[in-house]
Structure formats: C-alpha cells, structure tokens
Amino acid sequence: MRLPLLLLVLILLTGPQSSFADENTDREVVQTYVNYHISQKQYDKAEKRVRDHLADDPNDGERWNLLGLILTKKGDYKGADEAYLTAVAASRGTDKGIYLYNYANSKNKNKRIEEAKRLLNEAKKFDPVEPSATAALSNIIEGEELPKFKLVGPPKWDVDFNTLSGYDTNVQLLARNTLDSIARSDTASPVVILSPSIQYKKDYYHGLLEGNATPSWTYYTNSQVSRFIAYDAAFYAKWTPDLDFEKFKWGLSGKFNITYLSHQFTFYNWNQYFTFESVYQHSARSRTVFNVPIRVQNFQQATSSADERTGFAFGFELSHQISSGKNLFSFGVDFNRAITNGSNFRSYTYNVPLSWSRTFRGFSTSLGLEGGNTWYTESATSRRDLLLNPTAAVVKRFKGGWSGGLNYAYTRNISSVSSASYEKHTIYLAVNYELI
Amino acid sequence: MSLYKFLVVLLFPAVAFSSVGNMAGVKGTVLLNGKKASNGMKLTKKSVIRTKKGSCTLLIGGDVVVHLSDNSLLKVSDYFGNKKKQRLGMNLKFGKMRALAAKRKNKDRKIKIKTRTATMGIRGTHVYIDSPRNPKIPPSFMTIEGVAELKFNNPKKRPPRRNAPTESFDNSGPSIQQAQGDQQGTDQQDSGGPQDTADRAPAADDGVLQGPIPPQPSEEGAFVLRPNEMMKGDDLTQMDRTEVMTMAHSVAPPPPAIHSDHVMNHVEEKGTENMPQFGPGDPEGDQFENAGGPHHEPPQFNFDPILDGGDLVPVRVTFDPY
Numbered sequence: 001m002r003l004p005l006l007l008l009v010l011i012l013l014t015g016p017q018s019s020f021a022d023e024n025t026d027r028e029v030v031q032t033y034v035n036y037h038i039s040q041k042q043y044d045k046a047e048k049r050v051r052d053h054l055a056d057d058p059n060d061g062e063r064w065n066l067l068g069l070i071l072t073k074k075g076d077y078k079g080a081d082e083a084y085l086t087a088v089a090a091s092r093g094t095d096k097g098i099y100l101y102n103y104a105n106s107k108n109k110n111k112r113i114e115e116a117k118r119l120l121n122e123a124k125k126f127d128p129v130e131p132s133a134t135a136a137l138s139n140i141i142e143g144e145e146l147p148k149f150k151l152v153g154p155p156k157w158d159v160d161f162n163t164l165s166g167y168d169t170n171v172q173l174l175a176r177n178t179l180d181s182i183a184r185s186d187t188a189s190p191v192v193i194l195s196p197s198i199q200y201k202k203d204y205y206h207g208l209l210e211g212n213a214t215p216s217w218t219y220y221t222n223s224q225v226s227r228f229i230a231y232d233a234a235f236y237a238k239w240t241p242d243l244d245f246e247k248f249k250w251g252l253s254g255k256f257n258i259t260y261l262s263h264q265f266t267f268y269n270w271n272q273y274f275t276f277e278s279v280y281q282h283s284a285r286s287r288t289v290f291n292v293p294i295r296v297q298n299f300q301q302a303t304s305s306a307d308e309r310t311g312f313a314f315g316f317e318l319s320h321q322i323s324s325g326k327n328l329f330s331f332g333v334d335f336n337r338a339i340t341n342g343s344n345f346r347s348y349t350y351n352v353p354l355s356w357s358r359t360f361r362g363f364s365t366s367l368g369l370e371g372g373n374t375w376y377t378e379s380a381t382s383r384r385d386l387l388l389n390p391t392a393a394v395v396k397r398f399k400g401g402w403s404g405g406l407n408y409a410y411t412r413n414i415s416s417v418s419s420a421s422y423e424k425h426t427i428y429l430a431v432n433y434e435l436i
Numbered sequence: 437m438s439l440y441k442f443l444v445v446l447l448f449p450a451v452a453f454s455s456v457g458n459m460a461g462v463k464g465t466v467l468l469n470g471k472k473a474s475n476g477m478k479l480t481k482k483s484v485i486r487t488k489k490g491s492c493t494l495l496i497g498g499d500v501v502v503h504l505s506d507n508s509l510l511k512v513s514d515y516f517g518n519k520k521k522q523r524l525g526m527n528l529k530f531g532k533m534r535a536l537a538a539k540r541k542n543k544d545r546k547i548k549i550k551t552r553t554a555t556m557g558i559r560g561t562h563v564y565i566d567s568p569r570n571p572k573i574p575p576s577f578m579t580i581e582g583v584a585e586l587k588f589n590n591p592k593k594r595p596p597r598r599n600a601p602t603e604s605f606d607n608s609g610p611s612i613q614q615a616q617g618d619q620q621g622t623d624q625q626d627s628g629g630p631q632d633t634a635d636r637a638p639a640a641d642d643g644v645l646q647g648p649i650p651p652q653p654s655e656e657g658a659f660v661l662r663p664n665e666m667m668k669g670d671d672l673t674q675m676d677r678t679e680v681m682t683m684a685h686s687v688a689p690p691p692p693a694i695h696s697d698h699v700m701n702h703v704e705e706k707g708t709e710n711m712p713q714f715g716p717g718d719p720e721g722d723q724f725e726n727a728g729g730p731h732h733e734p735p736q737f738n739f740d741p742i743l744d745g746g747d748l749v750p751v752r753v754t755f756d757p758y
Contacts (some may be wrong), residue, residue, distance in 0.1 A: 025562045025581045029538040031691045032493065032501045036460040038700060039707040040476055049498075056541065062693060069700050098695050105697065149696040245702050283463050285491075324506075326682055359682060 026053065027060060034066060046070050061090035065099045068106065077110035094151070097126025101133060105146045113142040120146075128152055131203075150242065158199040159435040162216075165192050166407075166428020171220055189222035191428065207241040207251075231260045238277070250278040272296045285324065289332070291317040304342070306380065311340035319353065330355045334372070343378040351387070364395040385415045401434035456481050456515040456524075457496035461688070461708070464490020464506070475707070481515035487531065493688065497522055499540060500547060503688035505532035507569070513550070520544060527551075530569040534580075534687040536562045551575045554667075557585040557658070564684050574669035577661060580684050585658040586667055 030053040037046035050067045054060060064087035071080035084103035088096055104119035117140065123133040128151045136146040169188045195216035202209050218230040240251035255273040275293040282288070292314070299309040319332025336349040351372030358365055368391040376383040389412075395405035407430060412423045455478040459468060465488040466473040473485070479494060487508045494502040494510075497517045504510055508531020516523040522545040529552075537547050539560030549556045551567040553575055561582030567575035577586055661667060664675045692708050694700050 025536050025560065026538045028562070028690055029499060029501050029536050031693065032460075032536075033495060033498075035691050035694065035703055035708050036458070036475075036493075036495055038694070038703045039460075041704060053538075056539075062695070066694055069694060069697055072697065073700065102696060145697070148698045245699075245706070324686075326686055362676065362678065 023057060023060075026057060027063065030063060031066075034070075038070075043070055043074050047074070058086075059090050061087045061095060061099065064090060065095075065102060068099070068102055072102070072106045072109065077106050080106040081110075094126055094128045097123045097129035097133075098149070098151070100126075101129055101136070101146070101149055104133075104136070105149075108140060108142065108144070108146060111143045113140060116140065116146075127154060152203045153201075155200065155202040157436055158197075158201075160197040160199075161433045161435060162195045162197060162430065163193070164195075164428050164430045165190075166426060167191065168220075168424065168426045170422060170424035171222070187222050189220045191426075192219045192221065193217070204239065207239055209237070209239050211235070211237040229262050231262075233258050247282070248278065248280050250276065253277055269297065269299045271298075286320070286322045289317070289319045289321065293317065306342045306344045308342035309340050309345045311338065311342075311345070313338040315349075326360070327356065327358045344376060344380060344383075346378045347374050347376045349374040362396060364397075366393045367391070381417050383415060383417045383420065385413055385420065388412045388414075403432045403434075405430045405432075454481075455479065456483075456512065456517070457494060457498075457500075459485075459492055460495050461493035461503075462490070463492070464488070466490045466492045479512060481512055483512045485510045485512075491688065497524060499538040500524060501536045502526070503534040505534075505687045507531055508533065522546070524548070525550070528565055528567050530567050532564075532566045532687050534562075534564050534684050539582075551577075552589070554586050554588045556661075557587070558582070562684075563661075564680075564687065576666055576668040578666040578675065578680065578683065579661040579663055580680055581663055583663075584661045586661055587658040591657055 030049055033049045034046045037043070037049060047067065047070050050063050050070065054063055054067065057063070064083050068080045068083035068087060071077075071083055081103065084099055084106060087099040088103060091099055100119050100123035104116040104123065107113075107119060108116035117137060120133045120137050120140075123129045124137075129149075131152045132147070132149045139147055167188070168191050171187050171189050171191070193216055195214060197212060197214045199212040200210070213233070213235050215233040216231075218232065220230075234255065234257040236253065236255045238251050238253035240249065243249045253273070253275045255275070256270065257272075258270040259268060261267040273293055273295050275291055277291045278289070280288045280290070293316075295313045297310060297312065313336055315334065315336035317332065317334045319330050321328060321330045323329075331354045332352070334349075334351040334353065336347075336351075338345060338347045338349070340346055349372060351370055353368065353370045355366060355368040357367075368389075370387070370389040370391075372387050374385040374387070376385075389409065391407070391409040393405055393407045395403060397403040406427070408425070408427045410423070410425050413421055415421045457479040458475075459466075459473050459477040459479065460475055462473050462475050467484075467486040467488070468477055468479075469484055470486075473492060479485075479496065485492065485494065485504060485508075487504050487506050489506055491506050492504050494500075494504065494512075496502065496512070497515070502510070509529040510531070510533065511527040511529065512525070513527050514523060514525030520543060522540075522543060524545075524547045526548070527550045533549075535547075535549065535558065537545070537558050537560060545559045547558050549558070549563075549565060551565060552571065554577065556563060556565060556577055559582075561584050562580040563584050564578040564580060565575065577584070659667065659672075664677055664680050666673050666675050666680075692699075692703075694703060
C-alpha cells in the first residue's frame with residue numbers, strides 16, 4: 001500500500017511539467033488569437049480557443065477572466081459566473097479585485113443584484129479597484145451594465161538626487177542679447193550642480209495629475225570675476241484626461257521657473273509656461289507630437305525701456321517620432337513669437353530639432369541637432385541670429401537606483417550683432433540616485 | 437486515368453489553396469501574394485507575404501503566431517495539419533520575424549523556418565530571426581523561450597564560436613545548465629528531435645558560461661539554441677535578457693491583455709492597433725526595478741542663467757530613450 005503511494009508522490013514531484021517559459025509562450029499565443037477573433041467578432045472561436053488553452057493551463061487566471069468576459073458578451077451568464085469564480089480562485093492582489101468586479105457585472109446583468117453588491121463589497125478591499133467598485137455600488141441598476149471599470153493606482157512619490165560636474169567653455173551670463181549693463185562673461189569654468197528632484201503622480205478628476213519640483217544650486221568655480229552661485233527652482237504640473245486606447249491624447253501643463261544669481265550683482269528672472277500638449281499615435285512605431293506653449297516671463301534687469309525683456313511669447317512645437325527596432329528618430333519644427341515690453345527683444349524664432357536615440361548593450365545613447373533662426377524685427381540693430389546646437393549623450397542605468405551619463409553640447413550663435421555672437425562647449429558627467 | 441489519379445487531379449486545387457490561417461495586425465504597406473493585405477485574409481500553403489513600410493501577424497494552424505517586421509519577405513512553403521500531426525514550413529527570404537509556437541501535447545509537430553544560411557526547427561518555442569537582405573550580413577537566430585534546433589544549409593560549415601556572454605546578463609532566463617537540466621526530460625518526451633549534444637562550457641556559480649568552448653552539432657547536424665542564445669554567422673552568444681526582450685519586442689510588442697468589458701469592446705470596434713505603447717516596449721530585468729521606469733522624465737537644469745530667458749535644459753541622467 002505504501003509503495004504505490006510513494007510512487008505517486010515521486011511521479012508528482014518529478015514528472016514532466018511545463019516550464020514557466022512555455023507557459024509564457026502559450027499564453028501569448030492564445031491572447032494573440034483571442035484578440036484577433038474578438039476584433040473579427042468571432043466569439044465562438046474565441047471561446048473555443050480559450051477553453052482549449054485552459055484545458056492545458058488551468059491556473060491561468062487571466063484567461064479564465066477572459067473566458068468570463070467572452071461568455072458575458074454572449075449572454076451566457078451562468079458559464080461566465082463559473083469562469084469568473086475560477087479566475088478569482090486562481091488569482092490574488094489587484095487581479096483578484098478586477099475579476100471580482102467583472103463577476104459582479106455578470107451577476108447584475110443576470111438580475112442578481114444582491115450577489116453583485118456582495119461581490120462589489122469584496123472588490124472594494126483592493127485599493128486600485130476601490131473607486132470603481134464604490135461608484136458601481138452607488139449607481140447600480142439591476143439588469144444593467146456596471147459603470148466603466150478603471151484601475152486607480154495609489155499616489156506615487158519619486159525623489160531623486162542629481163549631481164552634475166563638468167566644464168563650460170563659455171559661461172553665458174548674457175546670451176543672444178545686447179544688454180549693456182552686464183558684460184558677457186566669456187569665461188571658461190568648471191561647473192558643479194547639485195539638485196534634488198521630487199515627483200508626484202496621482203489619479204485626479206478623470207485623469208492623471210503629475211507634478212515635480214526641481215530646485216538646484218549651481219556653482220561656477222572659476223576664479224576672480226566669475227565665481228558665483230545660481231539658485232534655480234522649477235515647478236511643473238500636468239493633467240491628462242483618461243483617453244485609453246485613443247489615437248489622439250492631450251494634456252494641459254503649467255511650469256514655473258525662477259532663477260536667482262548672486263555675484264557682484266544680483267539678478268533674478270522667472271518664467272511661467274502654460275502648454276497644451278498632444279500626441280497623435282499613428283501606430284506602435286510612429287507618432288506626432290504637437291504642443292502649444294504660452295510663456296510669460298519677467299526679467300529684473302533692464303537698462304533702457306527698449307531692452308526690457310519682460311513680456312510673453314507663444315508658438316507651437318511640432319515633431320514626428322519614428323521607432324524602428326531599438327532606434328528612435330525624431331524630427332520637427334518649432335515656432336515662437338516673443339512680444340516683449342522692449343522693442344529690441346520682440347522676435348520671431350523657428351528651430352528645426354532632429355534627434356536619434358538607441359539602446360545598445362544596456363546603454364542609452366542619443367544624438368541631437370538643432371538649428372534655427374531668430375529675427376528681432378523691431379530691434380534698433382535689425383538683429384538676426386542663427387543658432388546651431390549639436391548634442392550627444394550616453395546614459396547607463398545601474399542596479400540600486402543609480403544611473404550615470406556623459407553629456408556633451410556645442411552651441412554656436414552667429415548674430416548680425418557681433419557682441420551677441422558666441423560659441424561654447426559643455427561637457428559634464430551626471431549622476432542620478434533615486435531615493436524613492 | 438485511374439480513379440486515384442482522377443481524385444488527385446480533382447482535389448489538388450482544394451488542397452493547395454485551402455486556408456492554413458489568417459492575416460492579422462496588418463499595419464502600413466503589406467502585400468499578400470502581390471495584393472494589398474488586410475486583417476482576416478486567408479493564408480494558403482503557397483502564400484507569399486511581403487511587408488514594406490508596414491508589419492503584420494500571421495496566425496497559422498491554430499497555435500502558431502508569426503510577427504513579421506517591416507521590409508520582410510516570407511513564403512509559406514508547406515503545411516499539413518490535423519488533430520495528431522502538424523507540419524509547417526516557412527521560408528524567410530529576408531527581414532525580421534518573431535515566431536511563437538504553443539506547446540501541444542500528443543501532437544507530432546514539425547515547424548521549420550528556412551533562411552538563406554540555416555533552417556530553424558521549433559516546437560513549443562518563442563524565437564527571433566533577423567535575415568538581412570544584404571547577403572554579406574549573416575542572419576541572426578535567437579531563442580527567447582523554449583529550445584530550437586538550428587541546421588545549417590551547408591553541412592560542411594565549421595562549428596560556431598562561443599562568445600563571452602553579454603555584460604549585463606541578468607540571469608532572468610534560465611542559465612545554460614538550468615536549461616539543460618530542465619529541458620532534457622521534456623525534450624526527450626515531447627519533441628523526439630535531436631538532443632543537445634553541444635559541448636557546453638562549464639558554468640560558474642552564477643550560471644554564466646566561462647570560456648569559449650565551441651558547441652558541437654548532433655548527429656543530424658543540428659545545433660540546439662537555448663533561451664537567450666543567439667547564433668549569428670559563426671558566433672554563438674549568451675545574450676543579456678534585457679536585450680533579448682528589447683529585440684523581440686522591436687518586431688512586435690506583446691498582445692494587449694483584455695481585462696474588462698470596455699477593453700473588449702474597444703478591441704471589437706477598433707482592434708488592438710492603438711493599444712500597444714509607443715516604441716519597442718519597456719526593457720525587462722533587475723536593473724530596472726526600483727528605478728522609476730524607463731519613461732521617467734529627465735530633470736532639467738539651467739546652465740546659463742540669463743540664456744534667452746533662462747530656458748531649462750533637459751539633462752539625460754535617467755534612462756529615457758522613448
């Protein structure tokens with residue numbers, strides 16, 4: 001009697017078992033087929049495909065839930081209930097909450113409202129499902145479909161600390177302008193930047209609210225005239241509505257940035273942006289990004305009313321991105337119209353940004369090139385600038401929340417006003433540590 | 437004419453042009469037998485699929501999925517299938533593909549993908565093949581899950597060289613030793629194909645191969661490719677799992693899950709076209725855990741305090757390729 005039992009235990013322990021890898025392949029295959037059958041409205045074929053799969057892989061809770069959805073669609077509520085029940089038993093965590101919600105939906109459609117309420121109360125115990133389950137409980141009507149289900153993630157905080165150390169061949173206290181009161185530095189300097197960065201995400205008002213704050217402290221170390229510290233703080237918030245699976249997605253963002261400079265003089269300026277951001281996704285490999293930024297800026301320094309840079313600007317940014325293998329290409333055009341209080345800085349600008357990025361053996365590499373023109377149409381000098389700005393970066397992410405990158409940028413501004421022409425190289429090593 | 441010959445002549449067109457599967461996920465310019473392809477079109481065992489600026493998925497025989505990347509040419513060269521047997525032959529003239537064959541118990545299956553240098557045999561396997569149009573560049577064969585056999589068209593070809601593993605191999609897939617241990621039993625029982633007689637290099641404690649010992653073919657002349665192994669020309673390399681998944685998903689991302697009825701309604705009305713995330717998908721692996729994800733926004737800094745109003749400059753210190 002003991003021997004057969006021992007043999008049975010041995011067979012169970014050592015017998016052929018499908019590996020996790022095979023399960024993944026099989027599950028992806030069945031999901032691909034079922035998605036196709038559903039897109040062709042072939043619910044009988046979809047059902048058969050899932051049932052065949054579940055005969056071989058009975059622990060696949062996700063596919064039991066899928067079977068429940070298919071049967072609910074076909075009006076087979078009894079069969080759907082059995083499938084959901086198995087899905088719930090085979091799952092845990094958020095998945096279990098989702099399947100309980102679907103189970104409740106099937107029960108309610110089958111006019112079993114009390115059972116549906118009991119299941120929704122169970123589903124409420126899972127945080128990401130709780131808002132949908134609560135909304136369903138307060139709006140439930142017997143025999144009708146429950147409200148659209150939505151997973152709500154918990155608020156998420158990210159805190160980073162960034163250190164940058166590098167070299168700037170021409171620290172620009174002034175650039176692309178002709179202010180007389182502050183001389184352009186024309187000074188090469190080692191630069192150190194320290195900055196924490198705090199980010200927050202939360203589901204909010206039928207959408208997602210994201211915000212971040214990035215204060216920074218920059219120390220330009222060159223001796224004599226140019227040793228100074230710049231304090232900077234940027235605050236950004238963006239709201240995007242829920243537009244699951246829509247080709248066109250949009251959002252609204254606001255950004256506030258203030259800079260304070262301490263040297264032989266003090267200086268501050270601030271900018272405020274309001275931007276309409278949108279993306280049209282043509283496919284998984286191409287999309288078009290269209291943004292409409294409006295900027296309000298304030299400059300503390302001005303020597304004459306004609307050089308007053310306080311004012312506002314508006315324009316658009318249009319770019320197209322193509323993903324091919326591990327490559328991402330982007331090209332576009334930006335246009336900006338600045339309407340400042342002083343006539344010398346009222347301008348039209350267009351830029352053509354191009355970029356290419358690629359992952360290679362764990363490194364993320366990118367090359368960028370931006371070229372553009374600015375016309376200061378009302379300036380006393382009829383100033384016109386041509387800007388060229390190639391960049392290169394390589395980034396590596398390490399275990400434990402560390403990442404590091406090497407960045408290089410060359411900037412060349414050729415202006416019809418000689419004092420506004422300049423060129424500079426910056427190269428720096430950036431290290432990022434994600435605290436949370 | 438005998439009755440047998442008469443029946444053969446009569447039934448030949450029905451056999452030759454009977455459906456072996458369907459086109460799905462057609463995006464951009466894709467041609468089926470020279471005509472513009474669309475979702476749902478039937479595939480026969482002589483179908484020729486050409487992707488130009490587009491991609492598609494082939495659903496064949498009920499349990500095989502073939503994702504074809506852009507600028508590829510694939511011919512279905514052979515098909516036979518019933519409840520007990522399945523035979524599928526494909527010829528990838530050029531281009532990239534990702535193929536998945538679900539495991540089927542009690543079914544004798546032979547699925548072969550031919551390229552200009554070698555033929556890959558799969559069953560219960562997930563593979564990636566890149567056969568460049570330029571004949572000077574050798575095709576790459578990679579196994580993502582399961583095992584595959586690789587038989588070179590030139591039987592006199594010298595054995596491949598074993599390269600060192602790619603640096604950041606994170607062991608998220610089974611190691612060679614583990615794969616050998618795990619698979620030997622199931623290979624013998626399920627596949628009936630040639631066993632892995634490759635002379636594997638000894639593995640260190642972390643499961644990573646040490647030393648360039650070349651693998652040897654089986655008596656049938658087939659090499660066995662295990663998970664995360666890539667054969668390119670004469671080189672056999674144990675790949676980093678992150679890179680394996682990035683390459684695989686660059687051909688086609690995994691199918692979106694349907695977890696609720698409103699997602700199912702969307703798939704019914706509009707298909708899965710807009711559901712995958714833009715780009716080749718998130719890399720996998722330990723090094724991306726606790727790291728905020730690859731779509732983490734890069735921080736921005738002000739390098740030149742008065743530079744045109746103090747515009748912030750993004751600094752790429754985080755992994756943000758897409």
